[in-house]
Amino acid sequence: xxxxxxxxxxxxxxxxxxxxxxxxxxxxxxxxxxxxxxxxxxxxxxxxxxxxxxxxxxxxxxxxxxxxxxxxxxx
Numbered sequence: 001x002x003x004x005x006x007x008x009x010x011x012x013x014x015x016x017x018x019x020x021x022x023x024x025x026x027x028x029x030x031x032x033x034x035x036x037x038x039x040x041x042x043x044x045x046x047x048x049x050x051x052x053x054x055x056x057x058x059x060x061x062x063x064x065x066x067x068x069x070x071x072x073x074x075x
Contacts, residue, residue, distance in 0.1 A: 021029050046052060 021031055
């Protein structure tokens with residue numbers, strides 16, 4: 001297994017590049033930034049909400065004149 005600091009020199013590493021590393025019991029792991037992991041988990045969650053995509057597509061196809069201004073929305 002290669003040490004992460006031997007791979008990452010602080011300049012050529014891009015935040016989106018996975019870093020391969022050895023895992024326990026010979027398994028393979030990929031090290032990614034926490035923000036990327038959170039984005040992946042959020043995407044998976046949103047995709048699991050039944051009807052959400054269709055609802056957003058419907059709302060997106062409505063003319064702006066039918067939208068409610070943000071200041072009139074009760075949060």
